[in-house]
Amino acid sequence: MSETHEALPEQKPWMTLVQRAGAPVVSVLVAIGIGSVIMWVSGYDAMAAFAALFKGSLGSPKALGDTLLRATPLMFTGLAVAYGFRAGLFNIGAEGQLFMGGLAAAYLGVALAGWPPALALPALLLGAMAAGAAWAFVPALLKARIGAHEVITTMMFTYIAKYIVSWLVVGPLKAPGQIPQTNMIGVSAQLPRIQSLFSDATLEALPFLRLGRGHMGIFVALFFAVAVWLVLKYTTLGYENRAVGYNPWASENAGISVPATIIKSLCISGALAGLAGAVEVMGVHHRIFDQFSSGFGFTGIAVALVAKNHPLGVIPAALLFGAMSAGSGTMQLEADVPQKIVLIIQALVIFLIAAESVVQWFIQKRQKEALARAR
Amino acid sequence: MNTKWSRILAVALALTLLVAFVPGCAKKTTDEGTGGGTEEPKTTVKAAMVTDVGGLGDKSFNDLSYEGLKRAEKELGVEIKVLESKEITDYESNIDQLANAGYSPIFAVGFLMTDTVAKLAPQYPDTQFGGVDEFFDPVPANVVGLTFKEHEGSYLAGVVAGLATKEKALSDKINDANVIGFVGGMDVPLIKKFEAGFIAGAKSVNPDVKVISLYAGNFTDQAKGKELGYSLIEQGADVIYAAAGAVGLGTIEACKEKGALFIGVDADQYLTVPGSGDVMLTSMMKRVDVAVFETIKAAVDGNFPGGTIKEFGLKEGGVDLAPFHDFENKVPQSIKDAVAKARQGIIDGTIQVPDKL
Numbered sequence: 001m002s003e004t005h006e007a008l009p010e011q012k013p014w015m016t017l018v019q020r021a022g023a024p025v026v027s028v029l030v031a032i033g034i035g036s037v038i039m040w041v042s043g044y045d046a047m048a049a050f051a052a053l054f055k056g057s058l059g060s061p062k063a064l065g066d067t068l069l070r071a072t073p074l075m076f077t078g079l080a081v082a083y084g085f086r087a088g089l090f091n092i093g094a095e096g097q098l099f100m101g102g103l104a105a106a107y108l109g110v111a112l113a114g115w116p117p118a119l120a121l122p123a124l125l126l127g128a129m130a131a132g133a134a135w136a137f138v139p140a141l142l143k144a145r146i147g148a149h150e151v152i153t154t155m156m157f158t159y160i161a162k163y164i165v166s167w168l169v170v171g172p173l174k175a176p177g178q179i180p181q182t183n184m185i186g187v188s189a190q191l192p193r194i195q196s197l198f199s200d201a202t203l204e205a206l207p208f209l210r211l212g213r214g215h216m217g218i219f220v221a222l223f224f225a226v227a228v229w230l231v232l233k234y235t236t237l238g239y240e241n242r243a244v245g246y247n248p249w250a251s252e253n254a255g256i257s258v259p260a261t262i263i264k265s266l267c268i269s270g271a272l273a274g275l276a277g278a279v280e281v282m283g284v285h286h287r288i289f290d291q292f293s294s295g296f297g298f299t300g301i302a303v304a305l306v307a308k309n310h311p312l313g314v315i316p317a318a319l320l321f322g323a324m325s326a327g328s329g330t331m332q333l334e335a336d337v338p339q340k341i342v343l344i345i346q347a348l349v350i351f352l353i354a355a356e357s358v359v360q361w362f363i364q365k366r367q368k369e370a371l372a373r374a375r
Numbered sequence: 376m377n378t379k380w381s382r383i384l385a386v387a388l389a390l391t392l393l394v395a396f397v398p399g400c401a402k403k404t405t406d407e408g409t410g411g412g413t414e415e416p417k418t419t420v421k422a423a424m425v426t427d428v429g430g431l432g433d434k435s436f437n438d439l440s441y442e443g444l445k446r447a448e449k450e451l452g453v454e455i456k457v458l459e460s461k462e463i464t465d466y467e468s469n470i471d472q473l474a475n476a477g478y479s480p481i482f483a484v485g486f487l488m489t490d491t492v493a494k495l496a497p498q499y500p501d502t503q504f505g506g507v508d509e510f511f512d513p514v515p516a517n518v519v520g521l522t523f524k525e526h527e528g529s530y531l532a533g534v535v536a537g538l539a540t541k542e543k544a545l546s547d548k549i550n551d552a553n554v555i556g557f558v559g560g561m562d563v564p565l566i567k568k569f570e571a572g573f574i575a576g577a578k579s580v581n582p583d584v585k586v587i588s589l590y591a592g593n594f595t596d597q598a599k600g601k602e603l604g605y606s607l608i609e610q611g612a613d614v615i616y617a618a619a620g621a622v623g624l625g626t627i628e629a630c631k632e633k634g635a636l637f638i639g640v641d642a643d644q645y646l647t648v649p650g651s652g653d654v655m656l657t658s659m660m661k662r663v664d665v666a667v668f669e670t671i672k673a674a675v676d677g678n679f680p681g682g683t684i685k686e687f688g689l690k691e692g693g694v695d696l697a698p699f700h701d702f703e704n705k706v707p708q709s710i711k712d713a714v715a716k717a718r719q720g721i722i723d724g725t726i727q728v729p730d731k732l
Binding site: 167213 | 458
């Protein structure tokens, strides 16, 4: 115990760095380690599996494009959940706001067909943000006015959103044909693939630009990650958001309107989630149908957790989830590892990062004890 | 020291548990995948399938397609591979990877992959694609759409239901009301085929029967299925046919609780839904396995029916009624005769089953 006491002062900055950035990395490595043991015990070649996972997610420009494609919606939902968390709000209904955002984009994309891209793209994105924010507004109002818990209300609104989309794609907005889906959005409203921006000659010279399905939505996502970070760090809006998250009573005393902050926070969260739906519609499917989201709103919670609710942390966290998702096909194909194993490794990462805050709490407790003893 | 050791022990225990748990659920797939003997004449055909997000273990389409693949491995000696999809985004990359790895034919299971197949097929002109439950217009030259005449099988289910609702000796669940029920998944043309066939079959043997149809709006919500089941039973339905995927599992529960007979769909649900025997009258089987196997066989023989939509009906063995199982001795000969007669009529073409309402 005595060495803890001595080492305490100079250990501290190093410790914070490990805790902030290093710990998730360690968690991922430990998860890979445990995943290897699981695969080894189950009779799979762990080396081949991870080689395949790497190949399928980063091994070629096309694979990298697939990782970007899958990371894009997660970046938005991760930001949405993280922004709410910062105000102490658990927006579990990002999925519903995503559906409404996607619906708005799909509708506007058809309605505004023929508009030039410079107008159509922002119009769709703004429309999706408005739809997502509107969908979060009622739960936000209920929370701010009568204290109805947002975990219940946003979740219930998710069901409503999904059923609305489900009804529209079967009924009023259904495109002709056998499949329940809307008409394709106009070409000018689609987010182009990254590789389509370059000429064949450029692609020949710079083959790393052949990013397959990766589309421009990733840049929109990166832009918003930085924007959210700036807002949180440097604006009054962001300051109020954080203050209410730390301590609503103290904030109230300091003159911040807690109800107004709650409404603003959840609506911004909803707008970000709405963008996730928009990029999926504009960049991937070009239309909306019943199951167009594979639970991105819920995966966003895990992304925010791994990122520790830091907007810039959401970028690598979403890329990590995107990479795992992109690599799972190759793992099945080349290493014969069932997709369930990839899911287990994903779950391990989340679990270990969540457990890491327990470890952190434990370390802090020990530090306090050591300090008390030193005095 | 003591606490330190107990901590290490706890971690070790947790790890052991973790490791002990996983193999059970994980190992199975590859054993099945690589297990089958291949002493049969070798062929260079490598067949593969991509599941929809339901994945293997859905006891329905994906599992049935896999059965067809496994049968092809055993009987034709083809190499097989399954890629499971977790997200919609996986459809394209999974099909793409299989095509790149030289698999052909590649089966895409479920109508949600229709667009993806239509988009990728021209990029891989030398690869053959099979779309289970997919309808293409126009059909690319290297694609075959595998569809089913669900209305024909449903007609037989309707014959059974229409007669059973008047057959008090069959079960104490049969009431006096001349009412039967239908539970649909989504209100789409595909499910309308089931409904249309079912109603036509029931009316053919019991013109006064009242058929109540309810739709769940999706294929997954079991609670909704139960609710719809309750509602139908309250309105007097004593035989319920569900063409609604997992929603039907909830309807089975409703039938068990409130007392009604059930007709299953896709697979022989007597076998796939444990404990359903006392309400499961029969099932309308969609033999996806037959369709997949026949398509692989055609590919091996060099006459892959590319560029066409194949319709598998009663005649082709693509749809059929499952055995009555627990009800085998209770179902009167008159019902069995009526089913046999209807089956023959459909196969001869003397009975034309409507495929829409």
